Amino acid sequence: METIGKGHFTLKRIFEENWERFVSSHRSDITFSAAYNVWKVMNCREPNGLGYTTFACPDHPDQITHIPRSCKSRFCPVCAKIQVDKWVADMNRLFPNCPYFHITFTVPSQFRILLFEKRSLLNAVFSAGARTLLSFLGEQGILPAITAVLHTFGSDLKRHVHVHFIVSAGGLKLS
Numbered sequence: 001m002e003t004i005g006k007g008h009f010t011l012k013r014i015f016e017e018n019w020e021r022f023v024s025s026h027r028s029d030i031t032f033s034a035a036y037n038v039w040k041v042m043n044c045r046e047p048n049g050l051g052y053t054t055f056a057c058p059d060h061p062d063q064i065t066h067i068p069r070s071c072k073s074r075f076c077p078v079c080a081k082i083q084v085d086k087w088v089a090d091m092n093r094l095f096p097n098c099p100y101f102h103i104t105f106t107v108p109s110q111f112r113i114l115l116f117e118k119r120s121l122l123n124a125v126f127s128a129g130a131r132t133l134l135s136f137l138g139e140q141g142i143l144p145a146i147t148a149v150l151h152t153f154g155s156d157l158k159r160h161v162h163v164h165f166i167v168s169a170g171g172l173k174l175s
Contacts, residue, residue: 011077015042040071044079087149091166095145099169105129107161115152115161122150122161129163137171144171 015038023030043049050069057063074080107115107125115121126148137144145168154160 012041012044037073037075040073041076044071044073044076045069091147095168098145101167101169103129103133103165103167105132105163105165112159112161116159122152125161125163126150129165133165133167137167138174141174142171143174144168 019038019042023035040050045068047066047068050071052066052068055065055067070076070079070082072079072083074083105125105128115125129148130146133144133146147166149164150161151164152159152161154162
């Protein structure tokens with residue numbers, strides 16, 4: 001068994017080494033979306049996978065650079081990190097110096113499989129969380145700024161449906 005050093009244990013490598021075997025024994029459980037995202041992660045930044053963009057200087061035709069394309073999948077740890085950083089920067093521009101609360105609503109484990117079988121129900125998770133927050137804060141006479149992000153997996157990559165709400169610490173006074 002090979003010992004893997006820090007920095008070499010990546011999701012991409014795990015897929016490359018185990019995906020075919022996993023598919024052979026779990027084919028009926030794998031959605032098209034899951035398979036497509038695994039393919040994207042495995043081919044992320046691979047010139048022979050997703051291709052590459054070529055940059056050339058018109059004044060120096062011998063200076064050519066090939067940049068491998070990224071997959072831009074939210075499932076890809078590298079691309080997702082880039083998107084998260086961009087989202088955080090966008091939120092900070094929208095709400096500069098705004099104190100906020102981070103509130104998470106989690107779906108009980110007994111209902112998670114239902115949400116994966118009938119994904120249209122995921123909107124109900126957003127709605128229930130937003131209604132709860134608006135109802136509670138409305139009773140306090142406040143209309144807050146709210147943004148939400150749905151996660152269907154936990155950090156351990158197991159099915160774990162939950163919604164993160166960012167709620168302003170204060171808001172418009174309801175009269």
